[in-house]
Amino acid sequence: MAAAGVLENARRPGFRETLGRMSAAQKPGRGAPPYSRWINRRMGRVIAAAAFTVGATPNAVTGVSALFTASAIAIIALVSPVWWLGLLVAALLVLGYAFDAADGQLARVRGGGSRAGEWLDHMVDVTKTCLLHIAVLVSLARFGGAPGEAFLLVPLGYLTVSVVLFFGMMLVDQLRRSVAESVAAQPRSGSGLLQTLVALPTDYGIVCLAFVLFGWRDAFLVAYTLLFAAHTLVLLAVLAKWWRELRALDARSAAARKA
Template identity: 45%
Template sequence: MSRFGYAVRELSAAQKSTKGVSLYSRYVNRPAGRLLAAAGYAIKLTPNQITLISAAFSLGGVVLIAALRPSFAAAVAICAALVVGFALDSADGQLARLTGAGSAAGEWLDHVVDCGKMLALHMAVLIAFYRHFGFSDPLYLLMPVVFQFAAVMVFFGGILTEQLKRADRLKRGGAAPPAPASGSTLRAVALLPVDYGVFCAVFLLFGSRDVFVAVYGVLLAVHVLFLVAFLVKWYRELSAPGR
């Protein structure tokens, strides 16, 4: 069996829980990441190298958003770069689990790249709003700023909550509770509007100013609502006595 075939077989049998994962990540991004991880294994790439390639694709998409005038061709190129970058973001972790090469440094690099691309994406949208869409009204220019705030807060809050839970379990001498093999389908659908992959797909609309701005605004509102809900949920979980 080839290295690629071996990797696909092993990764297919060792997938993470789908709890808290949207349908896009479950059925599109993780399977795509699995194939990319297998390809990386076949050519002997390391997880950190996959992370850096992911960063390069995401950065390429960011540059295109800021530099290109809205058009169908630009929209396809931007979406492709961001979607591939996101799939590679899944591939690095899968490759790390396959090879046993995971490390604190690798996890740190992965999270730093994730945070950086979120910040950069909305900054690029702000540039596009002003430079290409012709917006000068502060209300329009505030949209990417608020979206950036909500997206980064959700990302950071989720990671910090998990780290604090893990540290608390270790302090108490308890093991992590086993994760359910599969998550709720209803929850997976509800999480679609705040899935990064769905946000990447929205750039297929970049060629039409009015449509893109309308959908971007809807996702912004949903992110703000989810941010409030997540903050309340995380605080209650961390405040619960004897958790």
């Protein structure tokens, strides 16, 4: 984003000016899950504009995101559930996610991110995904509430599905980039609204909001299990989609080499 990079080299604008320029220069939201697309990115934009105004770095914003999320995860694992606990956990997770959306936007408004910063962001993302479900498992083992021992497999399954989906997205993105120069990208049309709605169960923001119910054990476990089941179905569907897409890219690459 070359135009945005001028902000870093010229007079540092105020919050409102920065926010206005960022709002006019957002990356496409096509296909992103609904909470992430329509709520979290907007929250992140406000945080990024404020961070730019005070001269904060993207890595510092990533650190704040990790601090909020780690605090929520520690509370889940260490504190016996009561009615108000879910409100606190959900608030911390939502704030952590908003700062997670802000670091990339801040990097772009400063003229572009770095490989080290992108690596740090992804490492924090996958770590929080793992630890969040581990914390749920620890809470159930320590404080009870599960309908039986077999239910402890649900957090383990949710952890597995989440990590496989995260790794798959990262790998597919890298494979797409590896052929971007030699094979023309297929044009995408529309707003991706259907894809956005289908991706709802995989939306980390929805998972964050589900923790509002954490103090009401039965309600939380129902919501958590439903999200896990839906997340699994989406993963199975997207694995098939990625396989077909990569096979098509292989065919186009082979045709380009023969031409």
